[in-house]
Amino acid sequence: MKKIILFVSAALISLGIEAQVKTPQPSPFSKIEQVVGLTDVSIEYSRPSMKGRAIFGNLVPFDKLWRTGANKNTQITFSDDVKIGDAELKKGTYAIFTKPGKESWEVIFYSDASNWGTPREWDDSKVAGKVTVKPTKIPMNVETFTIMLSDFTMNSAHINILWENTEVAFKLEVPTKKKAMASIEKAMAGPSANDHYQAAVFYKDVEEYAKAKEHIEKAVAGRADAFWYHRQHSLILAKTGDKDGAIKAAKTSLKLAEEAKNADYVKLNKDSLAEWGAK
Incomplete structure (x- = not known):
């Protein structure tokens, strides 16, 4: 009986706390x-x-x-x-x-x-x-x-x-005027390296490897210092059967990742190089 009374009391207190007057x-x-x-x-x-x-x-x-x-x-x-x-x-x-x-x-x-x-x-x-x-x-x-x-x-x-x-x-x-002109100039200059990178990742994910290769090569050309670009380049080349190209891209990514002290990409590249039998 005491347990029931305590339970009911707790429930009523809880309702009292939650109830808020709104005006x-x-x-x-x-x-x-x-x-x-x-x-x-x-x-x-x-x-x-x-x-x-x-x-x-x-x-x-x-x-x-x-x-x-x-x-x-x-x-x-x-x-x-x-x-x-x-x-x-x-x-x-x-x-x-x-x-x-x-x-x-x-x-x-x-x-x-x-x-x-x-x-x-x-x-x-x-x-x-x-x-x-x-x-x-x-x-x-x-x-x-x-x-x-x-x-x-x-x-x-x-x-x-x-x-x-x-x-x-x-x-x-x-x-x-300043924002509109900047937008026009950017559009007229064409896709950025990041635009090509995003397109390459998408095409890789949907297994359109030829299109993925086309875009990732433009991305790498536009930003050669991005180790994550070279990482995707290696994966895409591996999917197209170009093992030598994949190894070369992975080694570039590995070197840049080591310079950037990015341990995750260092490991990813080392694992792929081992998988592809790189020397």
Whole structure:
């Protein structure tokens, strides 16, 4: 009987631990994911509402550092280096802090994006860039704090911050021309050594050895220092019946693997050379 009581008690305690009350958050989380040109941009932030309160100059004081939203600090992530105003930002994630003012706002990109709200100790060395923006009065109230992207071109967009009857917008510039030209030049130059290597491995795996040999020889020609390329070359040649060629390729792979101190490939090549009767 005692065992039954203990079992039931444990089950009830377990249910109590697992049960969690879920209610709507007063400042719900939001995430924007947007491609600008060829650059991925994401913004994560929490969205407080006015709820009858005066916002700028009251709930959000003028000329004081603000987390630009609620809860954890607002974060923005760029997949490429970008430019905002005169600020050049490396790809990565930043916290967006602002100092709202009557006549101008300061928008700050802070490299430490892990704070809850504003940092306890401000570190100027973590300011990756900043821009000063003139706020605009809009003819209606925006009830819920909003960040959005607008006015897209091939090379830019605007980041808009809206709340109450105020909008702040600043330009984001992305390296579309540079990325597109690099992509075109790469495509026009033809397949890379790694492309040929991947093709060779595939054709070997599906037992299309003639095609595998064609691609692995182009891969080795493009990158003669890659011991793993020579390893595949030896295996493919062995499959085509070219034992002498396989031994030669395996010896090259072995030498390079020894120089690179890669014990796995050293052993693999020694095993194959022994199997093929190399001298």
